[in-house]
Each structure stands twice: as structure tokens, then as C-alpha cells.
Amino acid sequence: MIYLDNSSTTRQADEVTQAMVRVAQEDYGNPSSLHQAGLNAENHVTEARAIFAESLGVPAEQVYFNSGGTEGDNTVLYGVSNARKHKGNKIVTSAIEHPAVLEGCKRLTQNGCDVTYIGVDDQGHLNMKQLEEEVDDNTILVSIMAVNNEVGSIMPLNDIAYIAHKHDALFHTDAVQAYGKMDLKNTGADFITVSAHKFHGPKGVGAIYMGANNYMPPLILGGGQERGFRSGTENVPGIVGMGVACKLAEAEAEATRAGVGIDKLKAYLEAGIRDRIADIRVNSPEDSCPSILNVSFLGCRGEVLLHALESDGIYVSTGSACSSHKKGQSHVLSAMGLRHKEIEGALRFSFSRYNTIDEMDQVLDSLEKSVKRFRRLGSFR
Numbered sequence: 001m002i003y004l005d006n007s008s009t010t011r012q013a014d015e016v017t018q019a020m021v022r023v024a025q026e027d028y029g030n031p032s033s034l035h036q037a038g039l040n041a042e043n044h045v046t047e048a049r050a051i052f053a054e055s056l057g058v059p060a061e062q063v064y065f066n067s068g069g070t071e072g073d074n075t076v077l078y079g080v081s082n083a084r085k086h087k088g089n090k091i092v093t094s095a096i097e098h099p100a101v102l103e104g105c106k107r108l109t110q111n112g113c114d115v116t117y118i119g120v121d122d123q124g125h126l127n128m129k130q131l132e133e134e135v136d137d138n139t140i141l142v143s144i145m146a147v148n149n150e151v152g153s154i155m156p157l158n159d160i161a162y163i164a165h166k167h168d169a170l171f172h173t174d175a176v177q178a179y180g181k182m183d184l185k186n187t188g189a190d191f192i193t194v195s196a197h198k199f200h201g202p203k204g205v206g207a208i209y210m211g212a213n214n215y216m217p218p219l220i221l222g223g224g225q226e227r228g229f230r231s232g233t234e235n236v237p238g239i240v241g242m243g244v245a246c247k248l249a250e251a252e253a254e255a256t257r258a259g260v261g262i263d264k265l266k267a268y269l270e271a272g273i274r275d276r277i278a279d280i281r282v283n284s285p286e287d288s289c290p291s292i293l294n295v296s297f298l299g300c301r302g303e304v305l306l307h308a309l310e311s312d313g314i315y316v317s318t319g320s321a322c323s324s325h326k327k328g329q330s331h332v333l334s335a336m337g338l339r340h341k342e343i344e345g346a347l348r349f350s351f352s353r354y355n356t357i358d359e360m361d362q363v364l365d366s367l368e369k370s371v372k373r374f375r376r377l378g379s380f381r
Helices: 014-026 036-056 069-083 099-110 128-134 157-166 236-257 262-276 302-311 331-335 340-344 357-377
Strands: 063-066 090-094 114-118 139-143 170-174 191-195 206-210 280-282 292-297 346-350
Touching: 014 236, 036 063, 036 206, 036 236, 063 069, 069 090, 069 099, 069 139, 069 170, 069 191, 069 206, 090 099, 099 114, 114 128, 128 157, 139 157, 157 170, 236 262, 262 280, 262 292, 262 357, 292 302, 292 340, 302 346, 302 357, 331 340, 340 346
Parallel strands: 090 114, 090 139, 139 170, 170 191
Antiparallel strands: 063 206, 191 206, 280 292, 292 346
């Protein structure tokens, strides 16, 4: 199997699994219990919190564990809209956000919030001029993802933070696709949300960084875990697994910065596609995140190509897994101004440390064969 759908989810690292099994078997106490078994579990949570906080360069007491990116995004949207309604009711986001943000914004609109969507250019880069025009003194929150999950465009977080803070608005970034691939220290963000399964950690666990003095009411109430911010007994094995995955992600990021990581795989595959297949459109910008390559194969349907590659044991996607069950074309590629045929022919390849150059050669062979076959048959009508 050649797995190139790592933006949807990653293979859980063996080191992560081993650590989780060990904790589940040996230190299974409730972290809230007062006895030694509970203290052992609490110590594991404390250690993982410190590891993640260090990776962001933030104090550990400003990190809260949760179930992942969707919960984190929703917590910020609903929490800030409730906590800052005395200041205003305007929320500014982008047209290419993940559904966890876009669907939350729809709900807030129904509740009386004024939501503005900032456009992007044909490379998926944010329209900074429009952002500066739209953020005003009535704005309470700016929510812009760090890396787009479909094309990999990277957002200028520090510049966005500056614009938001100039109007006393808070800035949230969904860093689910960015964590472990780019430096998230000193971004200026007031809130950062991540999900462990995107960087070889377990599913169902993530974290939110909340800057000092940015209080918002908790979304989940109960026993007061996570210092009262996120109730519910902590998923100790999952949190431990996330801590291990954080350490591995830093090593992967260092390899990528040195030019021997996933960026090498992406460059190799893109060059091969350009060389061997005509009539394509590379939708990922040159300065995109090294983990994502989005390409349109004109004259083909992306879904048909996906299944052709699958028959050869190669797994890719046509876009966000969180939107794949919904009918309609990619809202990201639509916002970028792509034509219907370009959107219909799009595939997303996303890489991890477990992929190899030899695999890329196999992908190129299968892809070239499939594209030629479907174009010959006239599969696009």
C-alpha cells in the first residue's frame, strides 16, 4: 500500500502505540483521583502538556487537551462570541476554512453574529487588502487557518495577528495541517488548535492553546477537568500518545528544514507529473506547505482517477475528508476561481515520513497510465 492521504489522517507511529498501550495497561488510574494510581496518570498528562507547550513556545498552563481540531475550533468560535459580545458581534474568517470553522460560523450567523468571509487569489493566498478593510472596531475574532488543507497555501499569521490586534480583536488559527510542518512559535495568535491524528498521533485527541487574559466560557461543563475549561475524564493514553507524536513531529520538521524530509517527496512527484503528463494545473502554490500537492488533470474526473490508483494500491484524495460525503465541488478550489473542469479533475497528494522516492515512481507510473486511459476513453463529459 502506498498511502498519500496524510492530510486526512496519518498512520499512528509505532512509538505512539507502544506508549499508549503501556499507559493503558499500567497507569490506568483517573487523573482526578487522589491516590497514587491517579497521581501517576496525572503526571503523564502533565508531561505531555509540557511537551506540546514547548513545541509552541508557550506556558504549559495555557494548553488544554480536548478531542481534536473540530472541538477546538468550535470552542473558540462559540466561546469568544459569548465572552466578547459586549464589544461587538463581527467575526472575520476566510472563504477556504475547514468545515469545522465554516459550519460553526453558519451557526453563529443564525445566532445574530455578523460573519465576513475574506477571499483568496488563484493560488489560495489570503486577500490581505480585503482583510484590512473588513476588520474594524466591531470585530471580536479573526479566525484564519495556518495552512489550507486542500492546496497547502500558507497564511501570513503574524500579519493577520497585527491587523486583528490593531482593532482589539482576538486571533485564532486552526493549525491542524500546519503543526509539525512549520514553525508555530511567535505567531501572534491568541488561540491555536491542533489535532494529534494529523501528525502520527491517535485519533480523538487534540489541544488548544489559549493566551493569557483571553478567558472564554467552557464549551463542555461537568467535573471541572482541564482546570475547569474542558470537563470530562482525560483520555490519558491518547494524551500520552500525542506527547510522543509531538516529539516525533519536531524531528520530522527538522528534516524538512534540511531539505531531506517530505518536501523532497513533494518536489519529486510534482516534477514527475509535469514531465510525464500534459494538460495539468498545479493548484498548490510554489510556497505551499511541503505536505500537500494538489493537481488538476484536465479531461479526467478526480474521483475516477482516485479509484484507478486505489486498484494499484495507491491511496489519495480529491479534497477534504471532512467534506467528502457532501455533494458539490470543492469550496476551496471554487474560491480560488478554478473552472468546473479543473475542479472535477483535482487530486490531492499528501505526504508523511513513511513515504519514499521509490513509492513516488510507482505513483507516477500508475498515474500516467490511468490518465492516458481515461482521456482516451473520454471519461470527462
